[in-house]
Amino acid sequence: MRYIDALVFIASKASYWIRPIETWKPRGTSARRQFSSLLRHLFVKYQMPRFFDSVWLVNYTPECEDWREWYLEVGQGQNIRNCRLPVSYSKKMAHYFMQAPQDLTILQALRWGQVLGMGGDPGLGRAIMQSPFPEELSNDQFWTTVIQWLIHHASLDRRQIQSIVEFLRYQRFGVFTIPGDYGVYDEVDAPAPDYSIKGRTPRSLLRDVADWHREQEQKSKIPECTWVASGIREFDFEDDNRWMIREILTSDDLVTEGNQMKHCVASYIENCTGGESSIWSMQIELQQGFKKAITIEVRKENNLISEVRGKANRLPNRRERNVLRRWAETAGLKFSRYVNV
Structure with a gap:
């Protein structure tokens, strides 16, 4: 079904086609490979990373339309940093963006380019991809300081990064993920909208994170019990x-x-x-x-x-x-x- 929706998006951009669709010859046997070859036939003059294909498989929100515009512009040979990005981007970041791993989403690839372009390594990039970090593009100035802090404290156990990011997102913006509930998130009034990571040591920050987790656990302490499903359809x-x-x-x-x-x-x-x-x-x-x-x-x-x-x-x-x-x-x-x- 998602490929059918994607074909609608592709048809709506027919004015951008650089080759006749009649001359397209499918490559590969899987739907994914054939879809990828169709995109490159219609829109791409030069090389295009495969993670970029995902922008055609997402819905109708304005952000998704922006991502498809980026695809068209990069496909014509424009540098990604000349597109209307929601984050600040350097030449080095653009270079690493185009080399981002193929399993990333477009937003993750943007963050990947930032992390490596600022001096981080692929291991740090992967650790950040496993946190809510890549989706936080609306507060780029703050999250850029977080990237700088993580790069500066390279000895930090990277298994702690997800907890740190969740803590910072809650303190600054009142957003938090509800554990074990389909990735559901919620928002409250930010407890500390001026919370800054600058000048903090890993020890002091991790102490704040641990205190926050204990507070959340205490709030939810009640006798545990389960019950039988009603039989009503979800x-x-x-x-x-x-x-x-x-x-x-x-x-x-x-x-x-x-x-x-x-x-x-x-x-x-x-x-x-x-x-x-x-x-x-x-x-x-x-x-x-x-x-x-x-x-x-x-x-x-x-x-x-x-x-x-x-x-x-x-x-x-x-x-x-x-x-x-x-x-x-x-x-x-x-x-x-x-x-x-």
Whole structure:
């Protein structure tokens, strides 16, 4: 399906084709190799790294359209640093960008070029790729100082980098990933928006990271328990974004839902363990991953959607209501008269 969508994007750029499509001869037997050869036939005069092909396989958001424009410009022979990039780029960074590993995404390749162009090594680059770092392009000045710090402290155990990046992202911008929940992330008010890494030693920074992790663990301490699934179908749906609805089946996940959504769903543990209700989390896929949208209670007695709340108990918006209605139809659920859809 994603290749069909990509062909639509390619057709929309027909004015950029440098060769007739009729003269294209597929190379390779796999869909990926044939797709790659089609792109190069239509758009590329010179060499093009294969990681760049991924920009045709992503959705319709404005950022994705920008990435495809970069592809067209580089395919015509323009240097990547002359494209409208969201980060500052030097000649050396552009050189390493074009040599980035083929398994990276376009955003990861941009960061790879920065890391190696600033003097980092491939091992540091790989460690950074495994963290949320590459997606943080909107605050480049701060993250550039982080790259410089990591390069300067080359003796740091690189297994610590992911925890450091998660800590900094939370302190500065209030963004954090929810462990074990499909890569879902959430946002709160940044606790320390002026937090700076400059002048810190690895020891002092790791102490702050450890303190933060202990604080998070203490907040979530409750008796652990699980319960049997309701049997109601989970749900995946795509419009301009991908949506999914998943049942919550553990006390830890229920508390996480309540903490991040800032409502009292954690108090429903007895309803869940007793089989009276099931609790569901609707999530939307954004550029950074899945983000929680609304929490849903379904009463077992008559498969009734009895309560729907977003963050801080807000009511669902129009798009969320649309997804909710589609799920109810496919799963055979009804709505309480108190639920406004």
